[in-house]
Amino acid sequence: MAKAARRVISILVENESSVLSRVSGLFAGRGYNIETLTVAPIPNTNRSRITIVTQGSERVLEQITKQLHKLIPVYKVIEHEEMVEKEMVLVKFPIEESLADIQALCEAYNGGIANVGKEMIIGMVADAPDRVKHFIEATRRYNPLETVRGGVVAMER
Amino acid sequence: MKMNGAQMVCEALIAEGVKTVFGYPGGAIMNVYDEIYKQDGFEHILNRHEQASVHAADGYARATGEVGVAMVTSGPGFTNAVTGLATAYMDSIPMVVISGQVPLSLIGTDGFQEIDAIGISRPCTKHNFLVRELKDLPRILKEAFHIARSGRPGPVLVDIPKDITAEFGEFVYPESVDIESYKPTYKGNKRQIEKAVDAILKAKKPLLYIGGGVVLSNASDQVRELAQMGQIPAVETLMARGVMGARNPLLQGMLGMHGNYASNMAMSETDLIISLGARFDDRVTGKLSEFARYADVIHVDIDAANIGKLVDVDYPIVGDVKGVVERLIEGLKSRINPDRYKDWREVLTRYNELYPQSYKDSDDVIKPQWVVERVGELLGEEAIITSDVGQHQMWAAQHYPFDRPRQWINSGGLGTMGFGFPAAIGAKKGVPDKTVINFTGDGSILMNMQELVTAAEYKIPVINIILNNHFLGMVRQWQTFFYDERYSETDLTYQPNYKALAEACGGIGYDVTTKEEFDAALKDAIEQDRVAFINVAVNRFENVLPMVPAGGALYNMILSDQQEEK
Numbered sequence: 001m002a003k004a005a006r007r008v009i010s011i012l013v014e015n016e017s018s019v020l021s022r023v024s025g026l027f028a029g030r031g032y033n034i035e036t037l038t039v040a041p042i043p044n045t046n047r048s049r050i051t052i053v054t055q056g057s058e059r060v061l062e063q064i065t066k067q068l069h070k071l072i073p074v075y076k077v078i079e080h081e082e083m084v085e086k087e088m089v090l091v092k093f094p095i096e097e098s099l100a101d102i103q104a105l106c107e108a109y110n111g112g113i114a115n116v117g118k119e120m121i122i123g124m125v126a127d128a129p130d131r132v133k134h135f136i137e138a139t140r141r142y143n144p145l146e147t148v149r150g151g152v153v154a155m156e157r
Numbered sequence: 158m159k160m161n162g163a164q165m166v167c168e169a170l171i172a173e174g175v176k177t178v179f180g181y182p183g184g185a186i187m188n189v190y191d192e193i194y195k196q197d198g199f200e201h202i203l204n205r206h207e208q209a210s211v212h213a214a215d216g217y218a219r220a221t222g223e224v225g226v227a228m229v230t231s232g233p234g235f236t237n238a239v240t241g242l243a244t245a246y247m248d249s250i251p252m253v254v255i256s257g258q259v260p261l262s263l264i265g266t267d268g269f270q271e272i273d274a275i276g277i278s279r280p281c282t283k284h285n286f287l288v289r290e291l292k293d294l295p296r297i298l299k300e301a302f303h304i305a306r307s308g309r310p311g312p313v314l315v316d317i318p319k320d321i322t323a324e325f326g327e328f329v330y331p332e333s334v335d336i337e338s339y340k341p342t343y344k345g346n347k348r349q350i351e352k353a354v355d356a357i358l359k360a361k362k363p364l365l366y367i368g369g370g371v372v373l374s375n376a377s378d379q380v381r382e383l384a385q386m387g388q389i390p391a392v393e394t395l396m397a398r399g400v401m402g403a404r405n406p407l408l409q410g411m412l413g414m415h416g417n418y419a420s421n422m423a424m425s426e427t428d429l430i431i432s433l434g435a436r437f438d439d440r441v442t443g444k445l446s447e448f449a450r451y452a453d454v455i456h457v458d459i460d461a462a463n464i465g466k467l468v469d470v471d472y473p474i475v476g477d478v479k480g481v482v483e484r485l486i487e488g489l490k491s492r493i494n495p496d497r498y499k500d501w502r503e504v505l506t507r508y509n510e511l512y513p514q515s516y517k518d519s520d521d522v523i524k525p526q527w528v529v530e531r532v533g534e535l536l537g538e539e540a541i542i543t544s545d546v547g548q549h550q551m552w553a554a555q556h557y558p559f560d561r562p563r564q565w566i567n568s569g570g571l572g573t574m575g576f577g578f579p580a581a582i583g584a585k586k587g588v589p590d591k592t593v594i595n596f597t598g599d600g601s602i603l604m605n606m607q608e609l610v611t612a613a614e615y616k617i618p619v620i621n622i623i624l625n626n627h628f629l630g631m632v633r634q635w636q637t638f639f640y641d642e643r644y645s646e647t648d649l650t651y652q653p654n655y656k657a658l659a660e661a662c663g664g665i666g667y668d669v670t671t672k673e674e675f676d677a678a679l680k681d682a683i684e685q686d687r688v689a690f691i692n693v694a695v696n697r698f699e700n701v702l703p704m705v706p707a708g709g710a711l712y713n714m715i716l717s718d719q720q721e722e723k
Contacts, residue, residue, distance in 0.1 A: 013338075014338060018275055018279075018287070021276065021279065022279060025279050025280060029280045059465065059466075062465060063462060063466060066461050066462035067462050069461070069462070070460070070462055072283075072284040072304060072336065072338060072339050073338055074338055075337065075338040
């Protein structure tokens with residue numbers, strides 16, 4: 001079995017109700033892996049951008065691109081290796097933890113405090129996926145209550 | 158012009174030149190049927206099951222090259238159509254299926270006869286549409302036909318809620334289609350074609366590997382010319398039978414799991430595969446790591462995703478096979494020397510002499526292969542041959558002398574039992590001046606036997622030849638070879654009275670146990686010009702040979718019949 005490589009794929013699609021199921025169904029039906037998936041409309045167009053992080057052998061990655069191209073509402077599939085990738089994450093901490101420490105940690109990862117309530121603090125970070133991973137590891141010592149990751153968004157360099 | 162959605166559907170079909178629609182009415186599609194009643198632009202054939210409607214539209218498309226059209230209602234009408242959609246999808250058959258849907262306001266409420274047709278059909282259609290607004294309906298129908306017949310063809314579903322077909326609006330059928338995200342590539346890359354020409358000139362043992370795409374692209378003449386000018390040997394897939402013509406000395410035969418010896422050896426020894434509209438299906442390649450180990454590969458396919466999917470390709474050419482082959486011919490003209498491949502042709506001739514496609518005939522019992530050969534002798538090019546799925550299908554593919562493309566109609570990719578009879582009905586509607594024969598088995602024929610009524614009512618005289626071995630023969634063969642003769646649920650000793658069955662539905666039936674009876678039955682069936690069952694008692698334990706066991710290398714064929722020798 002050929003070595004599995006990770007790849008970020010951006011798909012520009014017609015903004016219609018069934019398009020996400022066409023894309024995700026293609027991955028499910030053909031046994032391709034989805035690590036993360038984000039989707040949002042592109043401003044001032046009738047198109048959306050779907051960003052998928054996947055992995056597979058060269059042959060599988062090539063097939064993914066070609067099969068995506070075959071979907072009628074797909075305009076473009078971008079799979080350049082040089083993508084700027086960012087992922088957002090929200091982490092909820094108990095109010096007992098040090099606000100200053102958490103703020104410093106979030107800032108170290110291009111983030112900050114998103115919200116502070118009576119019983120909790122929510123920190124937010126948006127950074128490269130591996131840095132987000134490190135950040136999540138670092139939050140452990142502040143007894144995080146909940147972690148929500150946003151999935152990768154990417155743009156060609 | 159103002160009209161309701163149902164009328165728009167009829168007008169669009171007429172504008173597309175549709176002459177025959179196969180279908181079955183029901184609640185959600187009734188508005189359209191009401192308009193069908195009022196119009197006379199096309200004929201509607203009422204099959205007795207929606208699956209048969211879709212297979213009939215499919216058979217019509219395969220026989221004529223036109224887009225087949227079927228119409229069904231929502232819910233069970235649609236789900237019955239799914240096997241037909243999947244069958245057409247796997248074989249890239251251009252087809253438009255129109256299904257009724259519950260009214261927009263009921264979608265998502267588990268309404269009566271509601272099912273998510275778009276969700277279910279997504280993986281087995283080239284594309285599908287749910288019509289949400291009447292104003293989109295004309296454009297969607299236009300796009301459906303365009304998508305079905307362009308690029309790599311395939312079935313398209315248009316799901317129309319009942320309130321849309323009732324609503325009135327302005328109808329203007331678009332003249333042209335522009336789908337920005339869908340632009341199939343027809344013209345192959347010039348430099349790639351030049352490289353392919355050089356590769357052919359350099360090869361010592363080139364082999365044309367011809368697939369169903371050549372039939373779909375109507376490129377048979379061009380492919381024959383290419384073979385002829387270079388005297389390049391050729392093999393056909395199951396879907397390509399008829400492209401080269403049975404009497405063409407360059408044709409080695411069909412390759413794959415039940416390919417003949419010379420074809421499979423040719424593929425195993427070639428140094429250059431020239432793949433034309435074929436997709437390296439597992440039934441063709443056998444064990445991939447052992448497949449064509451000495452060969453470089455030229456792969457011409459209109460679907461880029463087929464190229465490099467299973468086999469590494471040295472010369473990928475995305476484009477329509479007809480135009481690409483024309484340019485290959487241009488590039489090779491006056492440069493190619495047929496003598497260069499003389500030794501290679503002689504090797505293959507020796508292989509063909511060593512193990513010709515043959516069978517041992519018998520005086521005691523009718524051999525199924527004899528029946529196929531006999532029909533070939535009697536009808537030859539005159540007939541269109543359809544088949545169901547199983548042993549009879551392989552015998553038909555191996556032994557019938559197919560002389561032209563679109564003469565052979567079968568479910569290759571999906572392998573759908575029950576396909577043959579309704580497909581024969583569709584083929585006969587499309588090409589009424591040909592005799593249409595469906596080779597079938599005692600398993601397959603029962604899967605759409607209700608079509609006897611359809612064929613009798615509309616006087617569609619297709620002849621079903623049941624090669625009856627009282628077994629689900631292909632599964633039985635595998636049980637013999639690989640499951641120690643444990644015949645689990647394959648013994649069909651309990652049989653209906655096929656003759657009476659045909660006659661009960663308005664057809665004509667024959668029970669045949671000798672060669673003389675067969676000749677007489679076939680002659681009579683053709684003269685009677687009625688739908689017929691010819692029930693032929695054939696050797697029970699006959700095997701389809703040669704056979705490459707699943708997952709085995711293509712050159713490791715079971716050639717002789719051990720069962721018979723026992």
